[in-house]
Amino acid sequence: MFGLEFSFSSSLDCVTDALFAFQQRAANRPKPKMGPAAATPAPVKLPSNRSSSGARRRRTRCRKCEACLRTECGECHFCKDMKKFGGPGRMKQSCIMRQCIAPVLPHTAVCVVCKEAGKEDTLEEEEDKFNFMLMECSICNEIVHPNCLKVSDASGVVNDELPNCWECPKCNHAGKSGKQKRGPGFKYASNLPGSLLREQKPLKEEGDASSAAKRRPDREETPRYRPEESLHRQPPLLSPCNLPRPRPEDKLRKKRKLFDDDDDDDDLGVRKKERSDDPYFSKLLPQIKTEEDDEDAYEDDQSLCSSPQAGPSSEGGSETQEKGPRPKARRKRRLPNRELSRELSKALNQEIQKTDDCPANENRQPLKVEPETENEEPKRLFRNGTELGDQRPHLKTKEMNGTPWELRHFYPSQITPLGFNRSTPTNRPVPPHSPPKCVQMERHVIRPPPISPPPDRLPLKDGKTHVIQREVWMKVFGYLTHQELCVCMRVCKTWNRWCCDKRLWTKIDLNRCTSITPLMLSGVVRRQPVSLDLSWTNISKKQLSWLINRLPGLRVLKLSGCSWAAVSALCTSSCPLLRTLDVQWVEGLKDAQMRDLLSPPTDNRPGQLDNRCKLRNVEDLRLAGLDITDTSLRLISRQMPLLSNLDLSYCNHINDQSVNLLTAAGTTTRDSLTEINLSVCNRVTDHSLNFFKRCGSICQIDLRFCKQVTKTACERFIAEMSVSVPFRLKEEKLLEKSS
DNA sequence: AATAACGTTCCT
DNA sequence: AGGAACGTTATT
DSSP: OHHHHHTTOHHHHHHHHHHHHHHHHTTTSOOOOOSGGGOOOOOOOOOTTOOSSOOOOOOBOOSOSHHHHSOOOSOSHHHHHSGGGTSOOOSOOOOGGGOOSSOBOOTTOOOTTTOOOOOGGGOOSHHHHHHHSOEEETTTOOEEOGGGOOOOSSOOEEOTTSTTEEEOHHHHHTTOOOGGGGOSSOTHHHHSSOOOGGGOOOOSSTTOHHHHHTOOOOOSSOOBOOHHHHHOOOOSOOOGGGSOOOOTTOOOOOOOOTTOOSTTHHHHHHHHHHHHHOHHHHHHOTTBOOTTHHHHHHHHHHHHHTSTTSSOOSGGGHHHHHHOSHHHHHHHSOOOHHHHHHHHHHHHHHHHHHHHOHHHHHTTSOOBOOOOHHHHHHHHHHHSGGGGSSOOGGGSHHHHHHHHHHHHTSSOOOOOTTSOOSOOSSOOSSOOOOSOHHHHHHTTOOOOSOSSOOOSEEEBTTSOEEEEEHHHHHHHHTTSOHHHHHHHTTTOHHHHHHHTOGGGGSEEEOTTOSOOOHHHHHHHHHHOOSEEEOTTOOOOHHHHHHHHHTOTTOOEEEOTTOBHHHHTHHHHSOOTTOOEEEOTTOBTOBHHHHHHHHSOOTTOOTTOSOOSOTTTTOOEEEOTTOBOOHHHHHHHHHHOTTOOEEEOTTOTTOBHHHHHHHHSTTOSHHHHOOEEEOTTOTBOOTHHHHHHTTOSSOOEEEOTTOTTOOHHHHHHHHHHHTTTSOEEEEETTEEEEOO
16 A cells, blocks of 8 residues: 555655655664665656656566476575475565566556557567567666657667567667666576676677687686696587688678668678578578578677677676777677678687687686696596596587587577567667677576577568478487587578577587686576586686576586586575586585585574485486595485486595495495496405495496406406396406396 | 565665 | 565566
């Protein structure tokens, strides 16, 4: 009732709100500050004549995204606060796993001009749909039908990331950016692990991709020098050079669309030509609709933008925009496509090489070169390939090559919920896209792939559709590498959407991508992988935390070679579905840290539902190269009842007693363990083999390079086990169940 | 009317 | 700066 009254006057608002708040919180909080400054500008719909900075309309769940469709985890911070989970209910926040990735305007939202709701559903044409859908300005917060606006000398900038969000023509024209530029629907900014802002560096040279590629990775800790990294030179790398190259002489004119911009012509012509030059495309898709071309051009911007030095950074763009003409200029003047491609290729090559070679790191920053005493030797052993099993999938050329590139293209084209992009009522020189994604990452917004379902068939120019259905295409796409998929995503809007299907991205490999950028992270979230490899990356804690919270379906997480600072994100983030956790060679991960990783949430009160380990469902745990002792193993055997595969290779503190612990009566690991890797554990002796006899499910015991394990003992083990379970020596000191 | 939870303020 | 609290909105 209070709300009803004071929503009509902002000044009254202040007073009543403060009073009300005072009464409300007397018990829990110190007295609130009084006066206008302390007043809460409630997110009440204000009178529409407050046009320049009206109150923002609160958004609500889309109820369609993956997060919305989940059930509450019951484990996260916010769940535990909920009354239903026994909490006090003070925080009133959504389960962290259920935080909507595409919050929508409420049903009650209406156009400020005509007072009517969105009418896009009644229309067929996309242009009409756009003009009659409600658009909320992220600057002034006004909600209008674009069609109801009379402004003609400027146009709106659609924010592709958030449904029904743009910077309205008025604000855009007025050059407003302001503090409100953050835009609506960004509730996570304060609740979730911090800003990714610092991942961005100010733009040095517009479009200077080569310098971008040479940038110094930005992270909490400098990457460590890894002896092995320099030892793993990769063969020449694939790169966007493999893409058809645009030719400068190609100046085909693109089909003009109602809302097209002028300055995309070069890119578009070139790209179209590219496509028609390619016999593959020209045969397969002779008549594909090309309206999405300027999106492709944007993609290039995006790619460049993804490197910290590229693209306007800074929150809300206000700084950059006010400092000079740079952002505008950048948007206006595009590099000719060829130049762009070349720069991009160069940048990517360097990026890839940097990922590859340690020297690339060396020339950029002071490295924290650590005296790798104990671990150095083992690492050298590791480098010689796969004899120790498939330890290093990331060294496969294909994956190594594909990764950095494909991630730079994670944001190929931008599609609004209605598949209508850059819809600008009038022509204007500036590409009417939303701010570059790096800026949006700073706003912590990651939006899912387009909300509207992708078309079932490919639209052709003549208005018909291609005979082959999407699912058939999907089967074809299923044969492509991620790299190739990224190429496909540039073909057209439809392919772009199809290729973003998460079925095609169940495994994402960023192994050794030394600089994880916000763009990459958002690309990952959009694809919702089941398996994610971030090994040997410079990912930061905040990034990882942010990521995990948005990957509710993640089953496999590889973090080998990352810093403990980053990995510690797992202590606070919940990933109950995780089955495989790889934290090999994580610097600083010792017993104390293992305890943090494995211990139940500390703020659990007695009798509360969840005192279970956050990683209780892990079946495959890779701890190679860690300085952990029996203390950790005790925890592991207690907290991971499903643990089947345990890698303790290169753990110098592991000994027979450790094995005893894992296989002791009463432990779950005794029966759950099927494979254990103890290679290069020099304290393990023949005696351990006796302990393994009591493991009911053990199938593989890797004792290679254990100095104190003898071949004789292995043979004796086989002989003694032969009564019940036949074993064999697959290699020296590598025991394997034979059957 | 009840429930969920968005977005801002306040506290540490 | 990060997190807790809480008024208030949106939906059922």
